[in-house]
Amino acid sequence: MSKFNDTIYALSTPTGKSAIALIRLSGKNSLSVLKKISSIKKIIPNKTKLTILKFEKKVIDQVIVTYFRKPNSFTGEEMVEISCHGSSAIILKISKTLELLGLRLAEPGEFTKRSLINDKIDLLQTESLSDLINSETEKQRSLAISGLSGKLSGFVETLNSDLKDLLANTEALIDFSDEDLPKETQSIVLEQNKNIIKKIETELVNSKISKSIRGGFLISLVGKPNTGKSSFINYISKKDVSIVTNIPGTTTDNVSSVIDIDGYKFTFVDTAGLRKHRNKIEEIGIKKTKEVISTSDLSLVFLDKNETLNYDQIKNKIFVRSKLDKRKNRKNQKNTTNISSFTGEGVGLLIRKIKQKLIKKQKNEPIFSRERHIKIMNGVLLELKSIKPKESLDIQAFKYREALRLSLEINQKFDIENILDIIFRDFCIGK
Numbered sequence: 001m002s003k004f005n006d007t008i009y010a011l012s013t014p015t016g017k018s019a020i021a022l023i024r025l026s027g028k029n030s031l032s033v034l035k036k037i038s039s040i041k042k043i044i045p046n047k048t049k050l051t052i053l054k055f056e057k058k059v060i061d062q063v064i065v066t067y068f069r070k071p072n073s074f075t076g077e078e079m080v081e082i083s084c085h086g087s088s089a090i091i092l093k094i095s096k097t098l099e100l101l102g103l104r105l106a107e108p109g110e111f112t113k114r115s116l117i118n119d120k121i122d123l124l125q126t127e128s129l130s131d132l133i134n135s136e137t138e139k140q141r142s143l144a145i146s147g148l149s150g151k152l153s154g155f156v157e158t159l160n161s162d163l164k165d166l167l168a169n170t171e172a173l174i175d176f177s178d179e180d181l182p183k184e185t186q187s188i189v190l191e192q193n194k195n196i197i198k199k200i201e202t203e204l205v206n207s208k209i210s211k212s213i214r215g216g217f218l219i220s221l222v223g224k225p226n227t228g229k230s231s232f233i234n235y236i237s238k239k240d241v242s243i244v245t246n247i248p249g250t251t252t253d254n255v256s257s258v259i260d261i262d263g264y265k266f267t268f269v270d271t272a273g274l275r276k277h278r279n280k281i282e283e284i285g286i287k288k289t290k291e292v293i294s295t296s297d298l299s300l301v302f303l304d305k306n307e308t309l310n311y312d313q314i315k316n317k318i319f320v321r322s323k324l325d326k327r328k329n330r331k332n333q334k335n336t337t338n339i340s341s342f343t344g345e346g347v348g349l350l351i352r353k354i355k356q357k358l359i360k361k362q363k364n365e366p367i368f369s370r371e372r373h374i375k376i377m378n379g380v381l382l383e384l385k386s387i388k389p390k391e392s393l394d395i396q397a398f399k400y401r402e403a404l405r406l407s408l409e410i411n412q413k414f415d416i417e418n419i420l421d422i423i424f425r426d427f428c429i430g431k
Helices: 029-038 088-100 109-115 123-133 138-149 151-175 185-215 231-237 280-295 347-358 371-385 395-408 419-424
Strands: 008-011 016-024 048-055 060-067 078-085 217-221 255-261 264-270 298-302 317-321 336-338
Touching: 008 060, 008 088, 008 109, 016 088, 016 109, 029 060, 048 088, 060 088, 078 088, 109 123, 123 138, 138 151, 138 185, 138 264, 151 371, 151 395, 185 264, 185 280, 185 371, 217 231, 217 280, 217 317, 231 255, 231 264, 231 298, 231 347, 255 336, 255 347, 298 347, 317 347, 336 347, 371 395
Parallel strands: 217 264, 217 298, 298 317, 317 336
Antiparallel strands: 008 016, 016 078, 048 060, 060 078, 255 264
């Protein structure tokens, strides 16, 4: 824990040339270091101030600084934010100056880690902040904001309180079995247990989509060579991501493109297709195609004619016939979607079919955003469902206690140096 006594700094904006760059300082020496490199004698917390940064009597840059007094800062420590001009030379000079004055470069996620240690945010909000930083789509952003605003923390806090009440009431039945407790007390406890089970089950159902929101949907494009797979992925990507020629077999490796559709992340993978290989390279490409299909949420099978029976082994699929603009016979075949990747005809219908297959309608937004949350809640549910009315009260109390232990784990701070490193590895330096 000694390293958390250091004063740290980091560039919090992306590297490269920009109009403005933001450098953050956090730790007990933040304000004193700022005074050493500026003419500031007194600074008002939470107010911006224009100043000149100097070191060894040489001007570095004209900057805007903001001071956040402990504990009213993001990290809960003394914090300073320096908005400087975004040239790499200025950023490097300020960084080297800060190091000469005893500061060290922050580790990835260290600002947020300090915020967690100092109880400015809880573990669930920390995970949500990581998800927010890494969000690529509107649904990912919305899910992360829900967690960051405390919706999940509030649910877990209420659940823990309810479980504590169940445990206390059950233990009271054990401790005061000789007393004149109301006869319906145990029935009330068991009814409360059923209500808690129902609440958890409802949220778990709502959260089935969470994995797909965070990781997105994987869609493989399969079929014979020259059936329009590469043209389709280029069309929906609005750029050339795959080679398109009249020569069969030009796609020998998987080419992917990530697309945001209605706030959901869809990864389309243009594969080498399924066919008899003519050489070692094609054999490897076809092997990779089979691997992608096995992990895909959906496969778009591009047909040459009507060879649908060749793809019986693919479970979740949509048959597609491309090159509609070139075909004389435009008649729709049964269970096949006709498209043109040149004119765009039929593509909208195909996208709608993809959404209908993969996106399940639900009334409420999910609150469990990570597999960790869902796994713990399933464990809680398992304990609560295993409680039987005719079981001894001691066994019931044990199961309530175990359910509570699991539920507390979801928002519990573990060993900071080890377990939390797993969470913070997805953070960028400066956050």
